[in-house]
Amino acid sequence: MTALCETREKSRLESLLETISASRLNSFHSCRLKFYFRYVLEIAKPTSAPQFLGRAVHGALQRWSNARWRGQPQDVESLKTSLVLDWASAQATEPVEWESPLEEHEQQEKAWGLVEMYLRETPIPPDEKPQAVEARVEADLPGLPRLVGVIDLVRPGGRIVDFKTTASTPQHDQAIHRNETQLTAYGLLHREATGQEASGFELHHLVKTKTPKLVVSERGPITAEQEVRFLRLVESYTDGIQREDFVPSPGLQCAACEFFAECGVWNGGDR
Numbered sequence: 001m002t003a004l005c006e007t008r009e010k011s012r013l014e015s016l017l018e019t020i021s022a023s024r025l026n027s028f029h030s031c032r033l034k035f036y037f038r039y040v041l042e043i044a045k046p047t048s049a050p051q052f053l054g055r056a057v058h059g060a061l062q063r064w065s066n067a068r069w070r071g072q073p074q075d076v077e078s079l080k081t082s083l084v085l086d087w088a089s090a091q092a093t094e095p096v097e098w099e100s101p102l103e104e105h106e107q108q109e110k111a112w113g114l115v116e117m118y119l120r121e122t123p124i125p126p127d128e129k130p131q132a133v134e135a136r137v138e139a140d141l142p143g144l145p146r147l148v149g150v151i152d153l154v155r156p157g158g159r160i161v162d163f164k165t166t167a168s169t170p171q172h173d174q175a176i177h178r179n180e181t182q183l184t185a186y187g188l189l190h191r192e193a194t195g196q197e198a199s200g201f202e203l204h205h206l207v208k209t210k211t212p213k214l215v216v217s218e219r220g221p222i223t224a225e226q227e228v229r230f231l232r233l234v235e236s237y238t239d240g241i242q243r244e245d246f247v248p249s250p251g252l253q254c255a256a257c258e259f260f261a262e263c264g265v266w267n268g269g270d271r
């Protein structure tokens with residue numbers, strides 16, 4: 001490793017100890033070597049088709065929430081027009097290599113199909129004014145990195161909603177468990193921003209089945225045990241970064257790992 005690379009890596013490690021987000025925490029505890037490639041070495045990878053589609057859907061739902069927040073519900077046709085324009089703009093800046101123009105068109109139709117289904121089936125009334133949309137929040141964790149995050153939507157009464165696109169139908173308990181770190185982080189951020197506990201959480205999964213469907217998984221306020229578990233995860237993260245402990249965790253997740261090639265030639269961190 002050159003002196004320049006070493007200095008750059010040290011500076012990345014320092015900044016990774018200043019703040020923490022739920023996605024970074026999940027990435028670190030899922031596979032530390034993958035975390036190292038993504039967040040320390042910052043190896044850039046092309047956007048995948050599912051990521052691209054997910055962002056398009058997320059963008060449309062954000063517009064829909066923002067319109068309700070302004071008290072001017074958005075009509076379906078203009079929402080579709082916005083999705084198509086946003087899609088073209090994203091394709092110009094972060095292009096996905098579609099196999100053909102037809103494939104891109106089909107994926108765009110699939111994204112719109114998910115949004116259309118959501119507008120039909122969502123439990124959120126069309127005239128419900130959100131408390132917050134895409135709220136960027138930070139919270140102090142005593143003696144630990146500062147927690148940062150963006151909450152998709154806060155419904156009246158402090159009910160936090162997170163939108164997800166997925167290929168398979170989630171099971172309630174599994175979905176709540178897999179997303180515990182993220183939901184607890186949002187609960188802590190909400191408390192810091194409002195001085196009040198979030199009253200509950202909703203995961204809105206938009207499922208990309210042949211006929212798209214919506215699965216809503218609900219959870220109550222964060223418990224003291226969940227908060228302690230979260231803090232232990234952050235402590236373990238901090239300790240691991242300080243020791244530069246970036247070992248691989250081979251497992252099922254390797255099938256979808258974008259750093260599979262880099263992992264295969266990793267030399268154990270010897271310099």
Ligand code: SF4
Nearest residue numbers: 031248249254257263
């Ligand atoms: S291939 Fe597997 S073990 Fe290697 S970095 Fe990716 S997730 Fe980790």
